[in-house]
Amino acid sequence: MKKIPILLLFIFLNSYVSYSSDDWGKTGHRATGEIAEKYLSKKARKEINKLLDGHSIAYVSNYGDEIKSDKNYRKFSPWHYVNFPLDSSYEVHPKNHKGDLIVGINTCIEVLKKSDSSKEDKVFYLKMLIHFMGDLHQPLHVGMADDKGGNDLKVKWFNNGTNLHVVWDSKMIDSYGMTYTEIAVNENSLSKEEINDIAGGTVIDWMYDSRALCKEIYINIEPGAKLKYRYSYDYMNTVLLQLQKGGIRLASILNDIYS
Ligand code: ADE
Ligand code: ZN
Ligand code: ZN
Numbered sequence: 001m002k003k004i005p006i007l008l009l010f011i012f013l014n015s016y017v018s019y020s021s022d023d024w025g026k027t028g029h030r031a032t033g034e035i036a037e038k039y040l041s042k043k044a045r046k047e048i049n050k051l052l053d054g055h056s057i058a059y060v061s062n063y064g065d066e067i068k069s070d071k072n073y074r075k076f077s078p079w080h081y082v083n084f085p086l087d088s089s090y091e092v093h094p095k096n097h098k099g100d101l102i103v104g105i106n107t108c109i110e111v112l113k114k115s116d117s118s119k120e121d122k123v124f125y126l127k128m129l130i131h132f133m134g135d136l137h138q139p140l141h142v143g144m145a146d147d148k149g150g151n152d153l154k155v156k157w158f159n160n161g162t163n164l165h166v167v168w169d170s171k172m173i174d175s176y177g178m179t180y181t182e183i184a185v186n187e188n189s190l191s192k193e194e195i196n197d198i199a200g201g202t203v204i205d206w207m208y209d210s211r212a213l214c215k216e217i218y219i220n221i222e223p224g225a226k227l228k229y230r231y232s233y234d235y236m237n238t239v240l241l242q243l244q245k246g247g248i249r250l251a252s253i254l255n256d257i258y259s
Helices: 003-019 026-038 042-051 071-080 101-113 119-135 164-176 180-185 192-199 203-219 229-257
Strands: 154-157 160-163
Touching (some): 026 119, 026 164, 026 180, 026 229, 042 119, 071 119, 119 229, 154 164, 164 229, 180 229, 192 229, 203 229
Antiparallel strands (some): 154 160
């Protein structure tokens, strides 16, 4: 008799887990961190090594998500994304008074640039910056409030119920089956010009770059879509390029802070 409620509880917990989102999954954030390492200046590498106690950027890249469930860090939750309607712009649409991804990134940069910031603050905001630069390149983190960046847009991934946000956070990357180091090593080679192009611009420019991709994603999706191999064929190279862009631009910010 007891078996049925336990089975129901299991099904409930299972569906809850598959609907919750965690930003670029762990692999995505680590790949971005690993790619950033390759583009760091000597000076930046030395300063970052001191702050991270010798740990790699990839190692700390999921810190921003790890603290999410701690209520002492609740105020940072809205800093993981920025939302505005598809037909509006960041400048025109009323901002979230609790902050957003742009406020988050700019705050981290400010703290790291200030000579009188405590070491403890510098360590914290460096780890948050590393994480947020990953989020900035997940196109659905530059999304719409209406559907919480695709979290409310239900789809299937190989017959399992999930949502569009999670497909972009982790499902495609996990199905790809590479570790973060393999992704970083096997990245498509970019020319010097392409790398310079990617590294140039402002945080706002980079946000609109992700936004263009977000718009394309919405043009090509129907609620309830059954996504499988075809979706990865269409978008996995885009995902890999986003991870590279995140790494190159993170390094660009860090090289500027420690120049
Ligand atoms: N919650 C609300 N909007 C979100 C978004 N765009 N990305 C992640 N989580 C969200
Ligand atoms: Zn996410
Ligand atoms: Zn995040």
